[in-house]
Amino acid sequence: MSHKNMEMHIPKDVKIILDCLKNNEYESYIVGGSVRDCIIGTNLPKDYDITTNALPEEIIRLFEKTVPTGIEHGTITVMINGAGYEVTTYRIDGKYLDSRRPECVTFVLNLKEDLARRDFTVNAMAFNEKNGLIDYFGGMEDLKNKTIRAVGEPNKRFQEDALRMLRAIRFAASLDFNIEEKTLEAIKSNSHLILNVSNERIRDEICKMMVCNNTTKALRTLKDTKLLEFILPELQVAVGFNQQNPHHDKDIFEHILAVVEKCPPNLNVRLAGLLHDIAKPNCFTIDKEGIGHFYGHDKKGVIISKQILRRLKFDNQSINKISTLVKEHMNVLSKPTDASVKRLINRVGVDLVPDLFTLQRADALGSRFSEIRLAEIRKMEESAMAILESKVPLSIKDLAINGEDIISEFSLKPGKEIGVMLKFLLDKVLEHPELNNKEKLLAIISYEYKK
Known part of the structure; x- marks a missing residue:
């Protein structure tokens, strides 16, 4: 004592x-x-x-x-x-x-x-x-x-505050402890009570789990205690879902765990890893050869990811970053040209590009036959680093002209058409950076506008 x-x-x-x-x-x-x-x-x-x-x-x-x-x-x-x-x-x-x-x-x-x-x-x-x-x-x-044990009667502890069930799992994962048998049984029998806890408190515990020493242990325990089906029902559907695809030797849930495990303890990257294949069960089809496909799961995944992150009261900046990573995780270019890599950087944003490559690498490592995919990601990364170091224009704000220049030069009224013109110019400049000066860009608009 x-x-x-x-x-x-x-x-x-x-x-x-x-x-x-x-x-x-x-x-x-x-x-x-x-x-x-x-x-x-x-x-x-x-x-x-x-x-x-x-x-x-x-x-x-x-x-x-x-x-x-x-x-x-x-x-x-x-x-x-x-x-x-x-x-x-x-x-x-x-x-x-x-x-x-x-x-x-x-x-x-x-x-x-x-x-x-x-x-x-x-x-x-x-x-x-x-x-x-x-x-x-x-x-x-x-x-x-190395034991996590409730003080006194575990059922009483969890009925007092159901968040303690998530805390038990988080402590066990971060300290690499085991949850004592009666405490674990009490979590299983009281798991439905987590619905009484605010989404903000659940979010904070999930975030701590996602960057702890053993995130996959936490996720497995969430599944085993039935908490997963209450706090992330969209992920529960992935449990045991056979992908029937030669590139995958794991079910969707186990693949997701493998990807999360390969991600560094960066919260946005790990959450993107958790959600990157969240839409696969919704997009599953089988071809004539009996091979499973998940066409469009990246785009559908953005919708589901945003729904989950909003429900858990994440801030808008985090939602945008995580859903962008989910959206782009499949875009590994087998033959990356400078223009295609520039477009990728433009879509993702300069600050998020390293996180995207990190996620793509983890995704490859969590699948079969990863060597080819890893080599492609490495090429993309080398190309992106060279482009960023060269300081070439990558977005509309990098153009040598802006909307006001176009309005003034051609006596136009502000409107959507100006944005369309700027996007058109950016596409030209991504292919040919040497076009990025005011006179050349105005000449291109003049030529296109007169057509």
């Missing part, structure tokens, strides 16, 4: 808070994930949470600068040297509403009661320099055995 001799690194600012509370006759501990990460020792915690028997108004009185970020739940953010630290009064939660949030909280004087309401044993430990490590629920043993 208590490990008095245990030492732990406590940053100077955190120590200031703990010492201030102690000097004013209050108990205080660092608690939760920061204690877990300190014990594991792979990375120092990013955040240090502190728990205390001081009431919120007493915390506000003791510190010079505070922000009442969650005062209704007993949490005050204490500012030390420009950084914020959450300090929370010992509490127990009242009845939960819709498996999401407690109706009310009750402050308690007992640390054990506070730790008993937490999600998993590895997150229910506390530490201060005076008393050492406080571990009422076997967190140290579970850390040693």
Whole structure:
């Protein structure tokens, strides 16, 4: 339960808070994930949470600068040297509403009661320099055995807050732990409760899973616990879907996992990997030879990807980037000309081109016979890098004239026709960069306009 001799690194600012509370006759501990990460020792915690028997108004009185970020739940953010630290009064939660949030909280004087309401044993430990490590629920043993176990009765924990089911899976994947049997069974039997959780909270957990150490383990556990069919039903359809194609030795779901695994931990690229073949089940056809095809799955995939990302409340910039990668993932050019690569760069955008090649490489590596495809991607990449270094015009904004020049020169009214002309000029310039000066471009418009 208590490990008095245990030492732990406590940053100077955190120590200031703990010492201030102690000097004013209050108990205080660092608690939760920061204690877990300190014990594991792979990375120092990013955040240090502190728990205390001081009431919120007493915390506000003791510190010079505070922000009442969650005062209704007993949490005050204490500012030390420009950084914020959450300090929370010992509490127990009242009845939960819709498996999401407690109706009310009750402050308690007992640390054990506070730790008993937490999600998993590895997150229910506390530490201060005076008393050492406080571990009422076997967190140290579970850390040693690499186990994620609910504190107390797992069904109760997940019925209180259904997001904990996703957190269990994310912790197991990122720490490479296993979920304890009763805890795992409780996730399976309560998986439908995830529908009570806001899409924003689900999105945040998915994002953390997508960049953790073992994303494929997380995705497999989502499938095995039935959570996948509630949070990503479009992906559930891919499970066990035989592609009946010589280029694929895996079903669609397993291929998607293989692609995600080959992507670096870049959120947009991994999400694009997750969604790149999302429309394949919708586009499946079999030819006379019995070979499966998925014509148009890239274009249909854009529509489905946008629906999923909007449902999960992603921002518009992320949606545009991810759906662009999904749309272009099939565009591996077997004989890339300068003009075709320039058009690709123009469609995708200069900043996103490296991510597209990364996704295409992962897609190739997740399929059979990847060598030819990888060689083609390498050629495209070399061509794209040379084009970008040469600073040749690649988009309408790079043209030597703009819409106002055309309007002025030919006494035209603003309208869609001007945009059509600029696109026409860009197409000429992508093929022949030497045409990109004002006189030549106006002469081309003049010639075409008079026709």
